Amino acid sequence: MENQIAVLKSSRTSRYLRIAPILFFLYVVNFLDRVNLSYGIDAGMFKDIGAPASSASLIAGIASALFFVAYAIPQVFTTLQINNVGIRKIFAGAFTAWGIITILTGFVQNVPEMYALRFILGLAEAPFYSGVMFFMGIWFAKSERGLANGYFNAAIPVAGIFGGLIAGGIFTAYGNDPGWRYLFIFEGILALVSVVILWFTINDFPEDAKWLKDDQKKALESELAKEEADKPIKSSWKEALIERDVLLLVLVYFLGVTGLYGYTIWLPSIISSFAHVSAATSSFLSDIPYVVAAIALIFILRYSDKKGNRKRLTAAVFFVAAGGLALSAFLISNVVVSFIFFTISAIGIFSFLPVFWNIPQESLKRESSAASIGLINGIGNLGGVVGPILVGGLESYTHSFVSGVYAMAFFVLVAGIAVLIVRNSR
Template sequence: MVALFMSGVAVAGVVGGPLSGWIMKTFAGLYGLSGWQWLFLLEGLPSVLIGIWTLFYLDDGIRSAKWLSEDDKQRLERAIVADGQHQQRLPLAQVFGSGTVWLLALVYFLFVMGLYGVSFWLPQLIKNSGVKDVFDIGLLTAIPYSVAALAMVLAARHSDRSGERRWHAAAAAVAGALGLVVATVYSDNTVVAMVALSVATAGILSTFPIFWSLPTALLGGAAAAAGIALINSVGNLAGFASPYLVGAIKDATGSTANGIYLLAASLVAGAVLVVVRRSPGT
């Protein structure tokens, strides 16, 4: 279910890539604004409005879900209680001092580093392969995201059936790293680069729904809320570090290649840490 939920990221890439290319090409120069400025306006405003709408529409829990019958609510509540029997319910102070939580935060940071290799640099990598038209680049970005949407669900379903998490997350991360490396090495070949970028996108995005089963299997109650918040906060710092480092390397070397290799190495490092450190319930 987490994979189905998070596949929205991939579906957004399928729709958003061509849409972004069309906006940048069609609206460039209109009313004195650049294409990227129109992109921010036309894609940013709906997000703000939907965020406000969600605040009032989204149910706050099982009890407040009007679309669930009373039997459904009771059955779900019993399932949550049973599922939480093997979870640790640590005091908040212990959560912030837990080595396992900080390890998961580091792993998530490394995975998010790799994620930005796709979400931030995918159009540039496609452009490097010889595609110059901004609309064509937008269309081609839909291909890796389409593959990723399917891969996320299939990988998570296989993980559920086997009951295994760590190796599934690690394998997805390594596949993502290999895809980034091959796409960079064969950056002058559009076909090879697109296949490699599809593997990279599928692998990287498949990592995340499987990864989030690790802290939720380990922590319960307030510990889960605090632990997930800590992991997410530390991990999302990669949203600054990843583009900054790749940009700095590009400025220093004149190429994004070494920066992409760094992101691939981050994915492999995260995979190694997931496999080496075993936690209860994972």
Template sequence: MSSYEAASLGPDGLAAQAAAAAGQPGAAEVERTYRKVFWRIVPFLMLCYVVAYLDRVNVGFAKLQMSTDLAFSETVFGLGAGVFFIGYFLFELPSNILMHKLGARIWIARIMITWGLLSAVFVFVKTPAQFYILRFLLGLAEAGFYPGVILYLTYWFPSHRRAKIIAVFMSAIPVSGIFGNPLSGWIMQSFHNNQGLAGWQWMFLIEAIPAIAIGIATILYLDNGIANAKWLSEREKRLLTDDICAQQQEKTRTHSVAGVFRDPRTWWMSLIYFAFVTGQYGLTFWMPTLVKSTGVTGAFNIGLLSAIPFLVAIVVMNIMGHSSDRRRERRWHLIGPALCGAIGFTVAASFAHNTAVSIAFLSLAAAGVLTCAPLFWSLPTAFMSGATAAAGIAIINSIGNLAGFASPYMIGYLKDLTHSTQSGMYVLAGMLVIGALAVWLTPARLVNR
């Protein structure tokens, strides 16, 4: 090659040409392959999580009618909303290990079909005991779905690509709020007393159907891993496998589940996640009640206004996910949103009777807490892989999601005690500050990969 030709190609062109000559994939081919994988699996997983999250938190909307119809106090509702996570906690680790052994396709389908069936049974709830039992069983059924998907994504994407991928996947949370809140409000308002069923009963019944249908579709659509993907060429499979293997060789390995329990990093990550999940479920379970307390009436109107914070969150969480991957920086991309969430809760609580101010700062709170969740998972998956990751992710998610029990129960108890949501929201803000501090104390060399 002449010096003129070399100069015209530039350094990137020369590198690509050298890689091609050596039989190695160039940057363009790598990006093209990862785009192919992304469009094949991430939108489908996102759809699954939209349905999962809708069935998990639609109890917050049901409360608007259910508490009156069944004479449930705020504490009863908060305990029922939270007891889901006791079942979730108990079965999450074995569920994730089983998924790693049996394969994602069958296991994720099993999870979705069983939780869909249980969600439909909420139509028959009459007493607090029935409410608690069904919420507990729903937690058992859904245990392993979210950490299973996080684990599944580690089979396809190396850690330096994962923050933006998880951010896109977890956009399902605000998407479920954007569409689910108005949908739930519309169902409850439009179907109330139809065929002798209350609006909240119709909501549980109708919103259970997609989980069962998509669970069946999962069996037909999802692949267990790179080796099973018939839509990838052998060269593309090799490229992806080499990337994953190269990353795993750089990680600190723990060789047993017992070792994961002994690793202090597992417990530190669990503390951080617990703090963030406290804010997340405080927001998602109580959003309809918070909006209603500002003076808004009508289930559909409450649903529309409740969607606004989630619209803001979906934009912010994807911007931050891309920024974190591009800079390969994790800590400050988590600390900033956590502190913004704390400010949002504090101001929204202080102006609880002003609809415009409350919605504006609930939007800041939603953007903060929902951005923390996907960015958090780039921390533990930076030093865990394989079976260790299956156990570690499940342990961290199980312990962190105990906040899903504590958070709604705490807010319900404080609301009964003080007749206001202010004190509960101040506690949520304090937990986010604790999470931000714990991230700041995490060594950058451990997680910035």
């Protein structure tokens, strides 16, 4: 037993170095393609393609939401296919599709075309996140998974940093229009380049990896089998889909994602509205919450792996997000103080993902985890429908983002309370 643990540890560094950087890079590209719309909205892209000024925010929210409607449709089925076919082929097809779609977005001329492309983009991106969560579960033991998930999910704030710099630079050089068009074209090309990179760097399963020794493969397989036997949730994936904890995790993820995408899609526009600055300036200022969140995430992940209390830590980061958002809206009369609290809320908004995903990975059996994770990710991501429409709709109705910020605070507060009710996790 001690020898097996030693062998497992001997492969840990090589597994981290071989897997984490490429998944991190792919997620940066994925998140750039997902939220580049936020910078385009602030640059006036919907007015440029014919949306009335009075309802442009609501129309933009609907465009963002259509992505997540489509994203939810194939979740369970694509994740099961990853278990059968492997991640490399499915991801190569997905990245190719969404790269082409993102490039085409740079050429849209009207709102219906934008709606259609956002919907198709959601279908194309559907396999990625839940596929990676399943992939992590077969490459890393429970004790290693928190750090691996953390490195992967740190791509969100890092993508935000790069996204703000890229958008700000393009808008400064080319103006808002055609700047927002060049933004989509550039990031679509980046997705196509990623196909080549992932094809030559990813192994579908540990048994396929030539860089792992046979005893290292056996040690990992043995450790995962032991964890599998200790998991309390039923083995049938059909039963898992109606398991109480799975449904609770769907709710928690839905509420968290509502806050996440309400925040990310409207971040540049909220900054422009509160501070009265240009689209280029707000793009650069958008980097500040992402930088703070990225730094905080390092310490949160270390604490998570050290203490292992995923449930309480997930609740805590939700409460930080709720407090920061509520205080930001309440103190809107002082722009600097409001922005400080808005930035603090980013710590919770962007930190919940890596901590949260340890809960289903550690409590669901492998044969049920593929479908259950697909369900959590697919249905939970419908929060991406609610968040952008809610914030955009409230802005169109009240001509202010304050009520939308309060709404996001409420959703993440309830998420923090709900996660504490999950039973089969510490």
